[in-house]
Amino acid sequence: xxxxxxxxxxxxxxxxxxxxxxxxxxxxxxxxxxxxxxxxxxxxxxxxxxxxxxxxxxxxxxxxxxxxxxxxxxxxxxxxxxxxxxxxxxxxxxxxxxxxxxxxxxxxxxxxxxxxxxxxxxxxxxxxxxxxxxxxxxxxxxxxxxxxxxxxxxxxxxxxxxxxxxxxxxxxxxxxxxxxxxxxxxxxxxxxxxxxxxxxxxxxxxxxxxxxxxxxxxxxxxxxxxxxxxxxxxxxxxxxxxxxxxxxxxxxxxxxxxxxxxxxxxxxxxxxxxxxxxxx
Amino acid sequence: xxxxxxxxxxxxxxxxxxxxxxxxxxxxxxxxxxxxxxxxxxxxxxxxxxxxxxxxxxxxxxxxxxxxxxxxxxxxxxxxxxxxxxxxxxxxxxxxxxxxxxxxxxxxxxxxxxxxxxxxxxxxxxxxxxxxxxxxxxxxxxxxxxxxxxxxxxxxxxxxxxxxxxxxxxxxxxxxxxxxxxxxxxxxxxxxxxxxxxxxxxxxxxxxxxxxxxxxxxxxxxxxxxxxxxxxxxxxxxxxxxxxxxxxxxxxxxxxxxxxxxxxxxxxxxxxxxxxxxxxxxxxxxxxxxxxxxxxxxxxxxxxxxxxxxxxxxxxxxxxxxxxxxxxxxxxxx
Numbered sequence: 001x002x003x004x005x006x007x008x009x010x011x012x013x014x015x016x017x018x019x020x021x022x023x024x025x026x027x028x029x030x031x032x033x034x035x036x037x038x039x040x041x042x043x044x045x046x047x048x049x050x051x052x053x054x055x056x057x058x059x060x061x062x063x064x065x066x067x068x069x070x071x072x073x074x075x076x077x078x079x080x081x082x083x084x085x086x087x088x089x090x091x092x093x094x095x096x097x098x099x100x101x102x103x104x105x106x107x108x109x110x111x112x113x114x115x116x117x118x119x120x121x122x123x124x125x126x127x128x129x130x131x132x133x134x135x136x137x138x139x140x141x142x143x144x145x146x147x148x149x150x151x152x153x154x155x156x157x158x159x160x161x162x163x164x165x166x167x168x169x170x171x172x173x174x175x176x177x178x179x180x181x182x183x184x185x186x187x188x189x190x191x192x193x194x195x196x197x198x199x200x201x202x203x204x205x206x207x208x209x210x211x212x213x214x215x216x217x218x219x220x221x222x223x224x225x226x227x228x229x230x231x232x233x234x235x236x237x238x239x240x241x242x243x244x245x246x247x248x249x250x251x252x253x254x255x256x257x258x259x260x261x262x263x264x265x266x267x268x269x270x271x272x273x274x275x276x277x278x279x280x
Numbered sequence: 281x282x283x284x285x286x287x288x289x290x291x292x293x294x295x296x297x298x299x300x301x302x303x304x305x306x307x308x309x310x311x312x313x314x315x316x317x318x319x320x321x322x323x324x325x326x327x328x329x330x331x332x333x334x335x336x337x338x339x340x341x342x343x344x345x346x347x348x349x350x351x352x353x354x355x356x357x358x359x360x361x362x363x364x365x366x367x368x369x370x371x372x373x374x375x376x377x378x379x380x381x382x383x384x385x386x387x388x389x390x391x392x393x394x395x396x397x398x399x400x401x402x403x404x405x406x407x408x409x410x411x412x413x414x415x416x417x418x419x420x421x422x423x424x425x426x427x428x429x430x431x432x433x434x435x436x437x438x439x440x441x442x443x444x445x446x447x448x449x450x451x452x453x454x455x456x457x458x459x460x461x462x463x464x465x466x467x468x469x470x471x472x473x474x475x476x477x478x479x480x481x482x483x484x485x486x487x488x489x490x491x492x493x494x495x496x497x498x499x500x501x502x503x504x505x506x507x508x509x510x511x512x513x514x515x516x517x518x519x520x521x522x523x524x525x526x527x528x529x530x531x532x533x534x535x536x537x538x539x540x541x542x543x544x545x546x547x548x549x550x551x552x553x554x555x556x557x558x559x560x561x562x563x564x565x566x567x568x569x570x571x572x573x574x575x576x577x578x579x580x581x582x583x584x585x586x587x588x589x590x591x592x593x594x595x596x597x598x599x600x601x602x603x604x605x606x607x608x609x610x611x612x613x614x
Contacts, residue, residue, distance in 0.1 A: 060514055091517030098515075103508040107607055108530050117526070118516035154606040170516070 006072075007178055007210040008034040008057070013069035015052045015061065015234075026052050028234045029069070034178065034227075039204060039211040041221030041242065043257065044231035050214045053231075054180045057212075058096055059086045074177065092122040095171030099183040101163035105155035111166045112151035115139070119173050138169035141206075142199060161192035168199060178210040179203075185220060197223050218261050222246060230254050286602060294595050301587040302354075306347050309580050315339075316576055320378050336361035337378075350375075374584060375577030377570075384581035388563060391550075395562035398481050398555065399547040405486035406493055407540065411533070413490065414497020421502060429494060436491030445484045445557040452480065462558060481558050485551055489543060493536065500532040507531070534604050538597050545593025549586035 015027040027049040034040045042050045055061050057071055059078065071078040073094065078086065098104040105114060115135035120126050132151065139147035142165040155163055164184060171179055181200060185193035201224050204211050213225055221228055221242065228245045230237040230253065238251040249255045317333040318325070334340040337360065338349055349358060353373035360367040360376055369376050374384040417429045452459045459476050467474045504510065505528055513527040550564030559565070563582060570578035602609045 058515060060511065087517045087519065089517070091515060096512075096515040098508060098512060100508060104512045106509040106513070106527055106531070108534075108605070109526075110606075114512075117513075117518065117522070121516070121518050121522065154610060156607050157610065167512075170512075 005035055006033050007036045007038070007074060008212075009070070009072040010053075010057070011070040011072075013053065013056060013071065014067070015049070015056050016066045017064055018066055023066075026234045027056065030229075030231075030234075030236050032229050032236070032239060034210045034212060036177075037204070037208045037210060038227060039213065039225040041225035041228045042212060042214045042231060043216065043218055043221055043228060044237075045216055047233070048231040049234035050231050051182055052234075054096065054182050054212065054214055057180065058090055058094060059083075060090075088122065091118050091176075092174050093176055094178045094180065095174055095176035097164070097167050097171055097179065097181040097184045100187045101160060101167050102155060102187075104167060105163060107155055110152050110154055111139075111158070111169075112136075114155075115151075115166070115170045115173050118170060122174060134173050135169070138173040139166070141172055141203070142166075142169045144169070160188050161195060164188060164192075164196050165199065168196075168203070172203060172207075175207060176209055178212065180212045180214070182214045183216070184213070186215070186217070193220070200224055218246075218257055230257065287599065290595050290598055294591055297591050298588060301591070302351065302584065303347065305580055305583050305587070306350060309576055310343055310346065313576050314574070316378070319574065336365075374581035377575050377578050379573055379575045380578075384577050387566060387578060388581060388585060391561055391563045391566050392548075394560050395550045395555070395564060396548055397478060398485065398551055398560065398562060399544060401478055401482040402485035402489070402547065402551075403540070403544045405482050406489035409486065409490040410493025411497050411536065413494035415501060417494060417498040418501035418505070421498075426498075429498075433491035433494045436487045439487070441484055441488065441553045442557055444487060445480070445554055448480050448484060449558070464561070481551070481554050481560060484554050484557075485547070493539075496536060496539065497532070500535060501528060504528045504532040534601075537600055537604065541593045541597035541600070542590060545589040545596075546586065549589045550582065 010030060010032050013027060013030040014025055016023040016025040018024060030049075030053060032040065032042075042053060044050045052061065052065075056065075056067050057073075057078070059081075061067060067079065069079070073089065076089075078089065081089070105111065112132060112135045115138055116128075116131040119134050120128075120131050136147045136151050139151060144150055144162060144165050150158075155166070158166060164187075167184075179200075184200070185196050188196060197220060200211065200213070203209065204224075211224070213221055215221055226242050227239070228242050229239040230245070230251070232253055237253050238245065238249065240250075245254060246258065249258060315330075315334075317330045317337060317339065320333050320337075321330050331340070338346060341349070352358060353369060353371070353375075355371055357371035357373050358369050360369065367376060369383045370385070372385055374388070376383050377387065380387065413429050413433070417426045420426045453461055459479065460473065462477045462480075463473070465473045465477065507527075510523060510527050513523045518526075550562055550567055552564040552568050554560075555562040555564035556568045563585070566578065567582040569575075570582070
């Protein structure tokens with residue numbers, strides 16, 4: 001892969017919460033790439049460090065976290081950027097979708113206002129009317145019907161799936177080059193999950209944006225991503241093309257994760273779980 | 281826009297609560313009070329004289345009749361006694377103080393401006409100090425400023441009002457001489473002296489409240505900063521100022537409105553200790569005096585007024601909330 005093909009290049013990324021007991025690392029020397037227009041799935045159980053990885057890329061790690069390593073986005077070293085410059089990347093060129101759409105939207109403002117404010121703070125000289133049109137257009141692109149009216153509604157007036165569409169519309173309005181979706185379907189009904197995944201795939205096809213999809217659910221990544229990183233306890237277990245990970249997993253842990261996914265053609269029996277010690 | 285049905289519901293609820301407050305207060309004073317007729321009659325008293333006074337007061341009637349007369353008095357006024365000695369009490373009649381020979385309503389109306397002045401001034405002080413202190417504390421969470429403010433609020437909450445009032449008076453008036461000895465002056469006569477008179481009561485009342493509001497604001501802001509939507513706002517690349525102003529402050533300060541409405545309304549009904557210590561002729565001092573003199577109609581009138589103010593304050597807050605919080609204003613349509 002040459003530089004121009006690689007949108008995001010992460011090398012030796014380590015995130016720790018140092019305390020008196022030691023560095024307390026939750027992400028350890030992680031390497032991965034996201035190709036321009038590619039879709040990377042980061043898979044792992046909760047506590048595997050996948051969310052911290054995404055927050056590290058965004059530069060939004062909680063207080064007390066220490067980040068080392070290299071995060072190169074479109075040729076720019078993000079770890080070296082001052083906060084002000086990082087802010088102009090954040091939301092504009094790299095956008096993020098979070099797990100719980102209700103709590104991720106501010107209950108005090110209309111969805112339109114929340115879509116518009118990102119646009120207005122990144123683009124100078126935009127009138128309210130222009131921003132509003134951008135918001136309506138973004139809402140239409142995520143298939144929210146009657147967008148011109150619903151743009152003035154508050155988050156609590158939307159259903160769970162619709163709220164996540166609003167979140168996606170918010171990222172879309174900025175036409176980012178990379179979208180990071182952290183468990184975007186976890187809080188949603190199964191039928192709605194499929195719709196949201198379809199939507200993400202559709203948007204990726206439309207805009208050519210790169211995607212990092214973070215999930216604990218292998219079924220989810222199998223539908224959308226072309227490359228997969230498997231994480232456990234902050235370590236990279238295995239990575240490779242999605243196809244190969246599913247058909248020919250190299251690591252016992254990956255195989256266990258795959259086995260834990262209930263399949264429609266399985267004989268009825270006990271659900272398999274991922275044991276803590278096995279496969280280590 | 282405030283939905284009409286919401287307002288109607290609130291007003292109806294308020295009327296019911298006020299009725300119950302009246303009933304409850306009346307029961308307490310009906311059941312517990314010593315016979316006021318005996319008090320009024322004095323030392324050289326005959327049973328006939330007592331009966332006469334009781335008839336004049338209307339307390340020879342059964343409970344429900346008395347309560348009915350009282351309620352009627354609130355809306356239409358009433359007359360105590362008959363003949364040339366009858367005493368008129370115009371609506372809204374909260375009762376008649378035979379000790380002061382004055383209608384309770386008039387007594388309250390005369391003193392309300394003083395109590396309102398005390399309440400408004402103190403409220404402005406504690407709101408400013410409390411919110412500012414809380415914000416500073418939240419920004420500097422865990423640092424020296426935060427701990428320092430925490431110490432101050434603890435002190436502020438621990439000192440009883442009368443200790444604070446007396447110490448402040450001693451310090452500022454007697455020892456340092458920064459303030460003149462309080463004298464009753466009207467605002468129109470000498471605004472500066474008027475201001476100086478009220479300064480200490482304001483500070484005394486504000487300190488305890490400011491401490492509570494500081495803690496509340498600090499806790500709310502810190503909690504709001506943990507919200508997912510604040511993270512979303514940061515992820516959008518908004519400037520820290522915008523994240524604070526728009527996404528942290530509004531949700532954090534909304535609950536303050538609720539508490540403030542109630543606290544302020546309660547204070548309008550008189551600050552018992554502070555007014556007494558500073559010799560301010562407000563409703564609080566009147567209540568304190570009436571308790572020592574066992575002037576029941578006044579005590580009851582003040583009790584009802586306080587309840588009324590709190591209920592009204594509560595309703596105003598509810599209505600304000602519809603303007604502030606969209607979740608209350610517009611129901612879910614999903």
